Amino acid sequence: NKFTAIVLAAGSGKRMEQEVPKQYMNIGGAPLMSHCLRTFQESKVTQIVLVVAPGDVEKCRKEIIERYHIDKCIAIVEGGEERYDSVYAGLQAINDGYVLIHDCARAFVTEDIIHRCMSAVALYESCVVGMPTKDTIKITDTHRKVLDTPDRSTVWTVQTPQCFEYNLIRGAYDKIMPNADTSITDDAMIVEMATDHDVHMIQGSYMNIKVTTPEDATFGEAILRNRH
Ligand code: C5P
Structure with a gap:
C-alpha cells in the first residue's frame, strides 16, 4: 500500500503577527515546516507532497527539502487562496493509495501518530486525529448569549493528519470544490458533505x-x- 503525506505550507499565517510567514519561522533552531517534514521522512509513509505558497517552490526546494534531506518529497506544488484550494492542488499531484493530509503548523506530530493514522485509514478509509476536549464547551449566539452546553464526553477537538483512501477524498473534493466556501475548515467536512461514508476519530496527542x-x-x- 502506498501512503502519501500531503503537507500544507501555503498559508499566510496572519494570526502569528510576524514578518516572516509562520511556516518559515524559527522554532527550536529550524523553520517551522521542517519539523513535521523530518518526522514524515523518518516515518513509514511512502512519499510526501509539499504544498507551498505561489512563488515559493524554488525557495522551499533549496531551503527546506534539500537542506533537511527530505528525500521522500516527490513534488512541491503551489497552493491556493484557502486551505481547501491547497489540499486540492496536493491531491492533483497523485492518483492512488492513501493520503495523510497534514497542516505543517502542527509541527510536533509524532511517528506514533502517523503510524496510528496509517493503520486506521487502511481499515476505515476515512479517519481524523483528535483529542477529547479538556474544557467544557458552550455554544453561544452571535451576541455571546449561551445557548447550549454539549455533553463533553462526545466533544473532540480535531487535529491533523486527516486520512483518506485516495478515490474517496478525491471524489468528495471534485464534488464540493465548485461551490466551496470558507465555512469549510477541514477535510473530513468535505467527506461528510459529499458522501455517506463514516469518518472515524482516532487518538492524537495534546502535544500535537x-x-x-x-x-x-x-x-x-x-x-x-x-522531546530531546
Ligand atoms: O491558518 P491555519 O493555521 O488554519 O492553516 C492550517 C494549515 O493550512 C497551515 O499549515 C497552512 O500553511 C495551511 N494553509 C494552506 N493554504 C492556505 C491556507 C492554509 O496550505 N490557503
Whole structure:
C-alpha cells in the first residue's frame, strides 16, 4: 500500500503577527515546516507532497527539502487562496493509495501518530486525529448569549493528519470544490458533505498543537525541549 503525506505550507499565517510567514519561522533552531517534514521522512509513509505558497517552490526546494534531506518529497506544488484550494492542488499531484493530509503548523506530530493514522485509514478509509476536549464547551449566539452546553464526553477537538483512501477524498473534493466556501475548515467536512461514508476519530496527542498565535511558539519550544 502506498501512503502519501500531503503537507500544507501555503498559508499566510496572519494570526502569528510576524514578518516572516509562520511556516518559515524559527522554532527550536529550524523553520517551522521542517519539523513535521523530518518526522514524515523518518516515518513509514511512502512519499510526501509539499504544498507551498505561489512563488515559493524554488525557495522551499533549496531551503527546506534539500537542506533537511527530505528525500521522500516527490513534488512541491503551489497552493491556493484557502486551505481547501491547497489540499486540492496536493491531491492533483497523485492518483492512488492513501493520503495523510497534514497542516505543517502542527509541527510536533509524532511517528506514533502517523503510524496510528496509517493503520486506521487502511481499515476505515476515512479517519481524523483528535483529542477529547479538556474544557467544557458552550455554544453561544452571535451576541455571546449561551445557548447550549454539549455533553463533553462526545466533544473532540480535531487535529491533523486527516486520512483518506485516495478515490474517496478525491471524489468528495471534485464534488464540493465548485461551490466551496470558507465555512469549510477541514477535510473530513468535505467527506461528510459529499458522501455517506463514516469518518472515524482516532487518538492524537495534546502535544500535537497547531502553531497559530504568538504564544504557541513558546509552547512549541517547550514541546521540542521535552522531546530531546
Ligand atoms: O491558518 P491555519 O493555521 O488554519 O492553516 C492550517 C494549515 O493550512 C497551515 O499549515 C497552512 O500553511 C495551511 N494553509 C494552506 N493554504 C492556505 C491556507 C492554509 O496550505 N490557503
